[in-house]
Amino acid sequence: MSALEQIGLRLLRGCDPERAHGLALSALRSGLAPAPGPVSTPRLRTSVAGLDLPNPLGLAAGFDKNATALQGLSKAGFGFVEVGAATPRPQPGNPKPRLFRLTEDRAAINRFGFNNDGMEAICERLAQRPRGMVLGLNLGANKDSEDRAKDFAKVLTHCGKHVDFATVNVSSPNTEKLRDLQGKAALSALLDGVMEARAGLTRPIPVFLKIAPDLDAQGLEDVAEVALASRVAGVIATNTTLSRDGLRSKHRDETGGLSGQPLFEMSTRTLARLYDLTEGNLPLIGVGGIGSAEQAYAKIRAGASALQLYTALVYGGLSLVPEILGGLERLLARDGFETVAQAVGTGVGEWA
Numbered sequence: 201m202s203a204l205e206q207i208g209l210r211l212l213r214g215c216d217p218e219r220a221h222g223l224a225l226s227a228l229r230s231g232l233a234p235a236p237g238p239v240s241t242p243r244l245r246t247s248v249a250g251l252d253l254p255n256p257l258g259l260a261a262g263f264d265k266n267a268t269a270l271q272g273l274s275k276a277g278f279g280f281v282e283v284g285a286a287t288p289r290p291q292p293g294n295p296k297p298r299l300f301r302l303t304e305d306r307a308a309i310n311r312f313g314f315n316n317d318g319m320e321a322i323c324e325r326l327a328q329r330p331r332g333m334v335l336g337l338n339l340g341a342n343k344d345s346e347d348r349a350k351d352f353a354k355v356l357t358h359c360g361k362h363v364d365f366a367t368v369n370v371s372s373p374n375t376e377k378l379r380d381l382q383g384k385a386a387l388s389a390l391l392d393g394v395m396e397a398r399a400g401l402t403r404p405i406p407v408f409l410k411i412a413p414d415l416d417a418q419g420l421e422d423v424a425e426v427a428l429a430s431r432v433a434g435v436i437a438t439n440t441t442l443s444r445d446g447l448r449s450k451h452r453d454e455t456g457g458l459s460g461q462p463l464f465e466m467s468t469r470t471l472a473r474l475y476d477l478t479e480g481n482l483p484l485i486g487v488g489g490i491g492s493a494e495q496a497y498a499k500i501r502a503g504a505s506a507l508q509l510y511t512a513l514v515y516g517g518l519s520l521v522p523e524i525l526g527g528l529e530r531l532l533a534r535d536g537f538e539t540v541a542q543a544v545g546t547g548v549g550e551w552a
Contacts, residue, residue: 205517217299228272234518235275239525243532246540248506249406249433249483251334255279255525256540260487260508261338266317267325274333277521284338285369288354290318291342302449307460308511314340314375319355326362336365343375349390353397360401368394371412371439373457384422391430406433413438413466424477434483437474438467460511464489468502472551475503480545493527501547
């Protein structure tokens with residue numbers, strides 16, 4: 201990490217967390233953020249659900265909710281970027297404060313509640329996307345919607361032509377009863393509607409399902425069964441957790457979803473179990489607690505074909521992206537893997 205980035209991170213951590221988040225987006229828009237450009241090698245290049253990725257490390261949804269910093273993010277070294285969540289209508293989200301740093305735990309708690317500019321404004325920005333980036337959109341539902349299941353299909357229909365993949369997000373803990381849509385019958389009906397909307401696109405794109413780490417064994421079995429039956433392209437495992445086990449920060453009891461280092465083991469175990477349940481036949485994207493090359497490699501060996509991070513950037517900055525990818529390249533080479541795909545699932549028994 202450069203001295204300039206260290207100074208910038210210290211200044212940002214001195215601000216209110218949500219204001220710091222806004223300043224980070226402004227830095228990306230203005231070209232002031234680190235921009236290593238494409239990070240790729242033959243060993244890191246991979247393909248997931250038909251998406252050709254320069255490397256397996258993506259940016260998780262939630263960082264650029266409104267697709268306002270696409271130009272800067274396209275140069276930040278990520279193999280792919282996911283923006284959103286977008287809902288049909290704009291909504292302000294939950295009252296502030298709604299984002300908390302848990303510095304001692306290298307974690308964060310948020311209760312944003314799908315605050316976003318709505319699909320029409322976001323779609324206009326997606327239409328101006330930089331060339332060459334692999335870009336996805338996280339689909340959400342309005343808090344006051346009379347039919348949340350239809351909201352997901354509505355956003356996909358409106359925005360789908362401008363993105364390379366879409367994610368059905370039924371796992372945010374910050375919209376009341378949203379996680380109820382992870383139940384077997386409700387999830388099956390929701391995905392049927394989304395896949396019908398996908399079929400109507402001029403260029404049908406991969407649709408991923410994002411799940412919570414808090415599912416019990418039966419719930420995870422149900423998700424695996426529905427995901428396979430619905431023909432989704434893959435599963436993103438996982439979103440934030442409601443667990444507060446082992447936290448030290450004064451903000452540990454704040455309401456919302458916990459992300460960052462404390463989520464690593466829980467999310468990786470969920471990932472490995474899902475890999476077992478789907479017998480490795482469904483691409484999985486591993487998210488939750490990745491902050492180092494070793495953790496990225498562990499996710500891949502636990503069953504992830506690709507990865508996403510977000511919270512670690514709060515503590516490590518954007519220079520963390522090439523740092524993790526360089527380390528991942530070395531770890532794959534050390535163990536004799538010529539590609540990322542060769543390593544996927546080779547350590548699943550350590551976690552499942």
